[in-house]
Amino acid sequence: MGHDQLENEIKVLRAKHDLTQAELAEQVGVTRKTINTIENGHYVPSTVLALKIARVFGVPVEEVFRLK
């Protein structure tokens, strides 16, 4: 599965929750660069990391990530 097949709403959800990339990174235990590459669609996170991100926003993982 190519990276271009996965879309995400991280930027929108971060704005809703007033979170910076660094703050989200800290809450899920990764570097800010990792959040940056996920947000811009250059890296597909593991299931565990995807679930952690969804948990921070309090939504199901399908609302954060979806297939194109």
Added chain:
Amino acid sequence: MASESAFSREVEKLDRQRDRSLSWFLGSFLLWTLYAIGSMYAMLIPEKPGLWVLGSVFVLSMGVWVFFLGRYLWIQSRIRMDPRLAETLNDELVRIAWLRAMSAGFWAMLAAEVLFTIWRMAVNLLVGLGLIPLNPVVFVDIRAPLVLAVGVGVTIGVYLHQRRER
């Protein structure tokens, strides 16, 4: 929250320092390799004009890469001492980036070795057939530094490329 922000700043600082150390190490190591190869050819020249300048660059670039390699290892040991820092700064993207970088470095080294061997065999054949003159320049053995530079360059280059800001 204040301590969390301090943690974020520490992560960002160490991450930046770590990548910068790798960039400086790579640049100075490639420069050093270039001069190492150049000095092998310089041995063939009876008169060596400006050799002390080349020697200074050789020593200086070696000093720089040794310094930044040491700095990188020091940062890594500092990160390992704090479990939370270690988990964050060695996250899944860092591990995957190293894995891909090492794979690319391995294949690049193999390709460099094969290409160099083919080139050497072709030169030997052409010399044997008398199509090119027997010149010591073509027999300077630059294989080891060249293959090493390709391996190190591709590995670190791919790693830094994978982790760059988008």
